[in-house]
Amino acid sequence: MSTEIQQPADAEADEMAAHAAEVAAPDVIANSLGEYARIWLSRVRGGESGALPVILGLGAIVAYFQIRTSLFLSAGNLVNLMSQAAWIVTLGMAEVFVLLLGEIDLSIGYSSAMGAVITLWMVSPGNHFPWWIAALAGLAVPAVYSAVQAVLITRLRAPSFVVTLGGLLMGEGLLLFLINNAAPNSGGIIRLPATNVLYYIENSNVNPAADWVIMAAAVVLSGIAFWVRDSRRRASNLAAPPASVTALKIAVMAVAGVIIVLIGNTNRGRFVTAVRGLPWVVLVVTVLLIAWSVLLGRTRFGRYVYAIGGNAEAARRSGINLTRVRVLAFGLCGLTAGLMGIILASQQGGMSTNVNGGQNVLYAVAAAVIGGTSLFGGRGRMLGALLGGLIVAVIYNGLSLLGLGDAAQYMWTAAVLLAAVAVDTLARRRRPDQT
Amino acid sequence: MTAPNTAAPVSAQQQEQPLLRLVGMGKNFGPVRALQNVDLDIPAGQVTAILGDNGAGKTTLIKCISGIWQPDHGHVIWQGRNVTLHTPKDATDLGIATVYQDLALCDNLDIVQNMFLGRELTRRYQLDEINMELSAKQTMKDLAVMSVRSIRQPVGSLSGGQRQAVAVAKAVMREAKLVIMDEPTAALGVSQTRVVLNLIRQLASQGIAAIVISHNLNDVMSVADRLAVLYLGRLAAVGPKSDFDAQVVVDLMTTGTSRRLAEQASPGND
Secondary structure, three states, X not given: OHHHHHOOOHHHHHHHHHHHHHHOOHHHHOOOHHHHHHHHHHHHHOXXXXXHHHHHHHXXXXXXXXXXXXXOOOHHHHHHHHHHHHHHHHHHHHHHHHHHOOOOOOOHHHHHHHHHHHHHHHHOOOOOOOHHHHHHHHHHHHHHHHHHHHHHHHHHOOOHHHHHHHHHHHHHHHHHHHHHHHOOOOOOEEEOOOOOHHHHHHHOEOOHHHHHHHHXXXXXXXXXXXXXXXXXXXXXXXXXXOHHHHHHHHHHHHHHHHHHHHHHHOOOOOOOOOOOOOEHHHHHHHHHHXXXXXXXXXXXXXXXXXXXXXXXXXXXXXXXXXXXXXXXXXXHHHHHXXXXXXXXXXXXXXXXXXXXXXXXXXXXHHHHHHOOOOOOOOOOOHHHHHHHHHHHHHHHHHHHHOOOOHHHHHHHHHHHHHHXXXXXXXXXXXXXXXX | OOOOOOOOOOOOOOOOOOOEEEEEEEEEEOOEEEEEEEEEEEOXXXXXXXXXXXXXXXXXXXXXXXXXXXXXXXEEEEOOEEEOOOOXXXXXXXXXXXXXXXXXXXXXXXXXXXXXXXXXXXXXXXXXHHHHHHHHHHHHHHHOOOOHHHOOOEHHHOOHHHHHHHHHHHHHHOOOOEEEEEOOOOOOOHHHHHHHHHHHHHHHHOOOEEEEEOOXXXXXXXXXXXXXXXXXXXXXXXEEHHHOOHHHHHHHHHHOOOHHHHHOOOOOXX
């Protein structure tokens, strides 16, 4: 036994390295394109599949609808789909902030509508507030609403499910109160004037030439950012993806950008006048996605959100102010929900007391979970919420094209949600950490 | 049973100021005297093992050192200065790091992220992943316990010994001068135990003081430079490892005295 103890730990180190090859991201340990592909495949088999199942599922659903009706992949319908998906994608991204903490915010369906009502009241003909001040107010109200609930959650150490359930009920009451006061005798509807900038978000398109310029600028800038980051890693002698992989990523991004802009810039006018260009809301959601992904992935705040979701006690012992991070995350959740409220009001041309905030927020949770976010915290990404929200919107859009109604839509969404959870759970069983 | 696997710097190198000196420490819980009049020196660069049966006061002692509890009597003298540790943070700020049994790591974060948790380096408001990774890699290399190739794998995928290593590396990275480890080898297999024991020796060779609490005599005898045996809240014996053998330690742990130790002439306080 003593000879064994004298042995250096080489064998063990090798074993660890072999193990690491299957667990660490290929980005940081592969040295060639071939090795990258091999590690990536072994991770998929090992349950670390990332966005792959969501993308495959989205592809399968899209293929099904395209086979059933050739209208599905027409430019007109795809642009329509983007407009329809915008609110659920945005609300899904809002929910990711709190789901990552291992919490939930049920109140954002109604608080977003409350914010929208305040915005609509401020831009209504009698009040003349500039659209951007009204929009800021519409973002601030749900942000504060969620942050206050977060203070209650952290102070009382109460479960967020219960506190935000109270927030949901309170929000529904406040919404009715606000609409009835802001637009009395209007049948519970407050309208957004079609001449307002906020109405253009969902109902007006970016100039086709500007689409190309913005897309090219975005691809070039993020391409440079990727390239510089990977080059710096290589220069520091850290394991980095090979240049070919970096180039491949940038190429995929460019191709995706070109396809989206081509779809948006195809004439979809049904009559004499041509209709071209991507809706403004696509730009809004893209900017939001990039901003929140950077915030979660590349800042201290984002790191702390993941840390608290992973092990709150460890985060506390490391000197992280749990209360501050939690309140801030709930506030950002509410802020993003406020944006969703404005998008929804823009899409519908106003806000009414019929808005189903309870169901909307559950759709948002479904979008996030379909996109791979764990309800137990610590795992999930903004991009996942985008993909999950797209799946929900594709189901709605495709079934509407097929002339099937709400009944089919609910059942399809339920099936996809259960399939997503099943795939995720089965994949996680094969993973060593079980989180 | 096994010889220590690293040459221990047992030499009487320092009779100067110890890193940490406990003088007349006492702690009562109601009528229970958990600690009575404990005098203990913790020198830098050495591994001090604290032994004792259940209820001997081991945990009380380290909780008083790590700022979780305040002693009722006595002083804590840190680098020659009398200090009062009101909170764990006071202890951490001085350079006293405690690695708990539950380890307090985030399973969903990778090794670098865990090691820098709460103290991330930033560059233009963004996390400076490159410098954090280089620095973490260097620390792991200095501790000579882990394959550096795996430094970006999530901690949840590590084995028990590797997790312990990450927790210790995290403490070292925070410039700890004294690392307290509570049962570091409990629940570990043979090869993982060896990794952790190597790690503790590495700490000492870098001039860091270590306090190890353990029930496992084999581990203690192979890793410690000095032993302190507690019995019912009192310090039964303390001294360099060469003063003790396994039988003496067992006698001290179970009865508080050892005839064989007495026969070896004065046990001496160092």
